[in-house]
Amino acid sequence: MKRFFIILLIFLITMNIAIVKTSYKDDIKYVSKDKIVFVPLDTRPVSLQNVEILAKAGGKELLVPPIDALDDYKKKSNQDMIYDWLKGSVTRPDVSAVIISTNQFISGGLIASRNYLNDMSYKEGIERLKEIMSLSNGKRLVLISIMPQVAPVLYQQDTKYVQNSTNIEYYNEVKKAISENDAEMLNKLKSRMPSYLFNYMYVIASEVLINEEIASNLKPNVTLTIGLDDTTMKSMLKYSYDDLKSTIKGYKNIYMLHGADEISMMTVAKILNEEKSFRPTYKIVYEENGDENSYLSYEGGTVREITEEKIDYVGGTESDNAKNIIYIHMHKNNKTGIKNVVSKYKISGQNFGVADVAKTNGGDKDLVEQIFKDKLIKLIDAYSGWNTPSNSIGTVVAELSIKSYIDAKKDKKDLEERQKYYYAFTFIRYADDYIYQSIVRDAMQSWANSNGINQDNIENKDEADAALKQKMKPYLDTLMFVYADCGIKIKGADVEYPWNRMFEVKVAPILD
Structure with a gap:
């Protein structure tokens, strides 16, 4: 008996330790509407694990398709399995909202969407998507569609398209042939173009057509969020994005954003805010005069445009007396010092976030080491230096929104x-x-x-x-x-x- 109690005690102690890992299980617990059905962009932590953790901070549990149905690096997802899983999941009574990556659902993941050779035609995928929209039966449903960069072609196209009308002609011809399902014309175009260029044009034209058709079939409860992946102001990807924007102008419930990886996190924040009629407030602080008008690497918009559109997306507003301050750190050798910045702008009750965009693919070492040295972890409520400026800024916007929501808990x-x-x-x-x-x-x-x-x-x-x-x-x-x-x-x-x-x-x- 004594041994039994010792084992029981060890078990209870062990249960008190939580490891933040994702289970991706679909446990049937009809308690309250505290779950969100979630089909991720891909299986990277930024697209899946981190979204789940931020959702838990907001009091939501994500229901995700079985892991073997999802993509794995260059391996496409099993779209039939995801489709079947969704048909059973969106109707659950404990689900309050649904988030679906169209790249995963239609193309098999972000990487798969960069190649035009897909098993399923996009028209079949859209028909399936329409069925899921109907099955959602009025629940909040957000479709996230990322217009992907088609590396390494992006960099070869950046300096060409504004000078080379041939590229624009190719794009329009490929788009027309795809929309008319004209295989003969596609083969002719393929024979006239380098293989990388044909793939590039096919992918971006397909994404425009996919989003045009989805936009024309939205139901009142459905939002379409279109993200623009790594690009520049002169890329053909940016050209196709602007083409799409002009085509779907006037449609309701559509957002067009710069960025990709951060949009799922922002969407979780958006859903929480909508469900509770919560409007987080933000004050944007730029490091130096003129920063707001800068175009940073991999972006097709200014820092101001990117930041303001993300605040608007989560349902936030700007205010001088905001609950949340988002500090855009752009200069590696800034002499002000992060401690002085926090002291200058943060007052009692406010949240302070740092979008570290001084470099891409990583944080500014000097900045972070200063945060650690001055023990600012608790004073800096949100931080991100992930990948591109859009990714970092959007992550901080989502973090601060969730933090505001948590702060209101009694x-x-x-x-x-x-x-x-x-x-x-x-x-x-x-x-x-x-x-x-x-x-x-x-x-x-x-x-x-x-x-x-x-x-x-x-x-x-x-x-x-x-x-x-x-x-x-x-x-x-x-x-x-x-x-x-x-x-x-x-x-x-x-x-x-x-x-x-x-x-x-x-x-x-x-x-x-």
Whole structure:
């Protein structure tokens, strides 16, 4: 009997430790409408794990298709499985809203959508989508459609399209042939164009046609959100985006945004705000005069345009006396100092977020190290330096929206539960954007080169994960110490590569 109680005690203690990992299970728990059906853009942490954690901070559980139905790097998703799963999931009585990536649903994921050779024609995918819209039966349904960059062609096209009318003619001809299902004309165009250029034109023209048709078939409860992936002002992708914008002008319930990876997080924030009639307020602080009119790398709009459209998307408004301050950090050698900036702008009761866009694919090391040194973790409520400026800015907008929502909670137990997941999210941002992207990634690439490993096609992932854990550990230990020094307990953090490449990592914090 004594042994039984010892085992029971160990079990209960173990149950009190939560590890922030995604289960992707579809447990039937008809308690309240606290679930969101979610078909992600792809299976990267930024598109899936991190969205789930931020949703939990907002009090929502994501219902996700079985993991073996979803994409995995260059492996397309099983679109039939996702379709069948959705038909049963959107009708559940405990579901309040539905979010569907059309790239995943129609093309098999973001990477798959960059290649015109798809198993399912987009028209069949749209017919299936119409059925899901009908089955949603008035629930909030957000379709997220990303117009993808078709690397490496984007960079070859940037300086050409405004000078070369031939490219625009190709685009219009390909678009017309696809819309008319004219295989003969497509083959003629293919024979006249370099293969990379044909793929490029086919993809961007298809995306325009897909979104035009979806836009014309929306129901009152459905929102179409169109994201513009990595681009520049002179790319053919930007040209096709503007073409789409002019075509669907006048349709209701449509948003067109710059960015991609961050839009799912913003959509969760948007749904929470709409359900509770909550309107978060924001004040935008630019680092230097004129920053708001800058065009940054990989973007087709100014910093002001990008930031304001994202605030509007989540249902927020701008105000000088806002609850949330979003600070756009653009200059690596800024002399003001983040501590002085926080002291100048943040007052009691406000949330302060830093969109770190001084560089792409990683945070500004000097900035983050100053945050740690001055113990600003608790004063800086949101941070992101992920990938492109749109990604970073949109992530911070979503974070601050969720933080405002959490701050309004009165129940202490509920508040603590939400904060647990929120701080897990902020921990991941520093671990990924600063530790990995700005420090360890270079070390891992050197390790890969010295061992004859292709960093974009890792054959022995276990070996790479072991090296990654070793190189990340001292930095993660320091980050956990910084959090503990600010009163936030993180017991540990697991880390691995989510895909067989070294572009990003998956960080899973372990919480009390």
